[in-house]
Amino acid sequence: MLKMGDKPLTEESKQRLIEQVAARVGKHRLEIPTILFLEMHKPLANLIGHAAIAFSPFMIPFLGFKNVDDYSQFFSSRDNIEALIRKLEEQGKGAEKR
Numbered sequence: 001m002l003k004m005g006d007k008p009l010t011e012e013s014k015q016r017l018i019e020q021v022a023a024r025v026g027k028h029r030l031e032i033p034t035i036l037f038l039e040m041h042k043p044l045a046n047l048i049g050h051a052a053i054a055f056s057p058f059m060i061p062f063l064g065f066k067n068v069d070d071y072s073q074f075f076s077s078r079d080n081i082e083a084l085i086r087k088l089e090e091q092g093k094g095a096e097k098r
């Protein structure tokens with residue numbers, strides 16, 4: 001039986017998630033609104049991770065177990081959110097120069 005949070009995320013998995021999220025946000029050029037949203041909700045990181053687990057029965061059929069598990073673990077840590085914000089800031093600075 002599959003369990004949420006059974007295997008902790010590796011550094012490689014965290015970097016992969018950061019790259020995926022940053023690429024999706026960058027594709028739509030929404031770096032600044034995303035950074036503002038993440039900064040505002042960073043204090044709620046643990047709650048967001050637990051909410052993802054609570055709503056997982058509704059999300060898993062659409063997103064898949066592994067994605068829901070990975071993102072719930074990722075967003076439950078303030079350090080991960082801070083790393084994502086830094087990546088988006090770097091990406092936004094690169095987009096300004098173009």
